[in-house]
Amino acid sequence: MAFREQDLDALMYEYPAKVKRNRKKHILVRDTSQQKQEIEANTRTIPGIITNRGCAFAGCKGVVLGPLKDMVHIVHGPVGCGYYSWLTRRNKARTDEGGKNFIEYCVTTDMQESDIVFGGEKKLAQLIDEVVETLKPNAISVSATCPVGLIGDDINAVSKAAQQKHHIPVLSFSCEGYRGVSQSAGHHIANNGLMEHVIGDSDSEEAPGKYAINMLGEYNIGGDSWEIERILEEIGYTLVSVMTGNSSYEELREAHTAELNLVQCHRSINYIAEMLEKKYGTPWLKVNFIGIESTVESLRDMALYFDDPALTQKTEEVIARELARVEPVMEQYKKICNDKTAFCFVGGSRGHHYQKLFKELGIETILAGYEFAHRDDYEGREVIPDIKMDADNRNIPEIKVEKDERRFRLKIPPERMEELKDKIPLSNYPGMIPDMKDGHIVVDDLNHFETEEFIRILKPDIFASGIKDKYVVQKMGIPSKQLHSYDYSGPYAGFNGAIRFAKDVADGFTTPTWNFINPPWQNEPLLSGTVEEGEHTC
Numbered sequence: 001m002a003f004r005e006q007d008l009d010a011l012m013y014e015y016p017a018k019v020k021r022n023r024k025k026h027i028l029v030r031d032t033s034q035q036k037q038e039i040e041a042n043t044r045t046i047p048g049i050i051t052n053r054g055c056a057f058a059g060c061k062g063v064v065l066g067p068l069k070d071m072v073h074i075v076h077g078p079v080g081c082g083y084y085s086w087l088t089r090r091n092k093a094r095t096d097e098g099g100k101n102f103i104e105y106c107v108t109t110d111m112q113e114s115d116i117v118f119g120g121e122k123k124l125a126q127l128i129d130e131v132v133e134t135l136k137p138n139a140i141s142v143s144a145t146c147p148v149g150l151i152g153d154d155i156n157a158v159s160k161a162a163q164q165k166h167h168i169p170v171l172s173f174s175c176e177g178y179r180g181v182s183q184s185a186g187h188h189i190a191n192n193g194l195m196e197h198v199i200g201d202s203d204s205e206e207a208p209g210k211y212a213i214n215m216l217g218e219y220n221i222g223g224d225s226w227e228i229e230r231i232l233e234e235i236g237y238t239l240v241s242v243m244t245g246n247s248s249y250e251e252l253r254e255a256h257t258a259e260l261n262l263v264q265c266h267r268s269i270n271y272i273a274e275m276l277e278k279k280y281g282t283p284w285l286k287v288n289f290i291g292i293e294s295t296v297e298s299l300r301d302m303a304l305y306f307d308d309p310a311l312t313q314k315t316e317e318v319i320a321r322e323l324a325r326v327e328p329v330m331e332q333y334k335k336i337c338n339d340k341t342a343f344c345f346v347g348g349s350r351g352h353h354y355q356k357l358f359k360e361l362g363i364e365t366i367l368a369g370y371e372f373a374h375r376d377d378y379e380g381r382e383v384i385p386d387i388k389m390d391a392d393n394r395n396i397p398e399i400k401v402e403k404d405e406r407r408f409r410l411k412i413p414p415e416r417m418e419e420l421k422d423k424i425p426l427s428n429y430p431g432m433i434p435d436m437k438d439g440h441i442v443v444d445d446l447n448h449f450e451t452e453e454f455i456r457i458l459k460p461d462i463f464a465s466g467i468k469d470k471y472v473v474q475k476m477g478i479p480s481k482q483l484h485s486y487d488y489s490g491p492y493a494g495f496n497g498a499i500r501f502a503k504d505v506a507d508g509f510t511t512p513t514w515n516f517i518n519p520p521w522q523n524e525p526l527l528s529g530t531v532e533e534g535e536h537t538c
């Protein structure tokens with residue numbers, strides 16, 4: 001069914017006028033006849049609306065810092081903030097030979113009422129002492145939760161003193177949950193801290209090998225980066241660091257030596273990508289390793305950047321071998337998935353990245369969106385100068401990064417850079433909207449009410465989102481795929497990941513479970529009543 005802009009009014013029938021006006025700016029129906037379509041994003045969710053978003057603390061400690069395995073990440077706050085950010089994101093990490101791995105630990109100051117009243121700085125300092133003594137990490141992060149900001153504990157001063165006392169880096173992050181409008185603010189805060197205190201903090205001037213790259217915005221959910229690394233290493237790339245999946249403080253210190261930065265998740269890490277370009281002259285390339293075609297395209301873009309016949313040849317050899325292996329398997333699953341439709345609503349990049357993989361299975365994404373992305377993730381980076389700064393954005397400190405006169409080096413000549421920009425997404429991300437088809441819907445910060453209404457009207461065959469809405473939708477009889485945690489499956493990236501995804505999705509359609517589930521409304525109406533004559537009782 002074709003959905004039109006006018007249909008939105010009917011969909012929002014329950015909303016008060018003010019809410020309706022607000023939400024309409026966050027939803028658009030793709031119309032390619034319009035040169036430019038604008039969407040509102042990265043603004044506050046209206047109180048009372050059930051959003052899927054998280055908080056700034058989640059974005060900083062949970063998303064960007066959490067995967068760094070040789071660090072201990074201290075949660076300064078009530079025990080709940082520590083407990084609920086403990087292993088809830090599937091950023092996997094292996095212990096390297098002789099290396100440190102604290103990923104399974106939950107370390108928190110467990111603030112009590114007396115700490116809230118009298119301050120928690122002493123408790124934090126004691127905890128840092130204990131962590132250094134018992135775990136001996138390579139570095140420590142301290143992340144602030146809401147009450148810490150409210151009572152004014154100076155985590156910077158405590159961390160600095162601890163750093164001097166123990167001679168290991170103790171980094172503090174003022175990422176109180178209420179800063180900004182979502183976890184996106186936390187990404188920015190973490191990016192700033194890593195750039196200021198970690199990246200480039202080593203004496204190395206040379207990369208450890210040929211075709212040296214960093215992989216930014218890849219968090220090894222369900223083992224994704226291991227599959228990407230398998231491919232890149234076979235081709236001959238030297239992976240200096242991954243930010244931050246299965247990575248470490250020690251790896252990140254070397255990141256300035258790379259020749260190119262790949263950006264998988266633009267939303268969570270574009271700040272570091274930009275700062276690395278400014279400080280060291282390292283360009284960044286937007287890649288997407290979700291889906292076979294996207295993986296092939298990204299590998300070819302990388303080869304074009306390095307422009308070395310041996311690398312290009314090896315790239316093509318690996319692509320040809322992998323395609324011959326995985327395409328026949330994908331064909332089998334395609335028979336089950338073909339001609340189906342999907343909703344694809346995930347955090348800040350997967351709502352876009354997974355559309356091509358769905359397409360390879362013959363599944364059309366008819367509604368997509370992000371929980372917390374910004375306008376540039378929807379409309380492309382050229383809108384950045386037009387994005388209005390508001391009070392929430394100003395709440396996140398900007399850091400000033402300047403050219404490192406000693407280490408700055410243009411990795412390729414400016415003319416070649418300009419030439420390449422016409423061919424590959426170098427220092428650019430065109431966003432989700434240009435890839436959507438006419439009549440398809442883009443929704444920012446989709447909420448539970450709208451989820452149910454869009455499902456009622458568009459009846460998708462599969463719903464891709466997260467834990468908060470998965471089971472509600474599954475009880476409607478619609479297969480639901482968690483694209484944050486992958487439903488405990490994965491990897492979904494690269495060639496092997498595409499096959500696993502295809503299998504999981506096909507299993508979702510064919511499981512006999514659906515024969516045993518009858519949603520209540522299929523058997524009986526939700527409400528029934530009779531009209532009888534009689535006295536009013538109210």
Ligand code: CFM
Pocket residue numbers: 059063089183217219221265266267268346347348349350351483484485
């Ligand atoms: Fe980037 Fe992510 Fe995402 Fe994200 Fe996230 Fe995640 Fe996500 Mo969940 S960093 S924006 S804050 S790709 S945890 S690994 S799946 S919402 S789409």
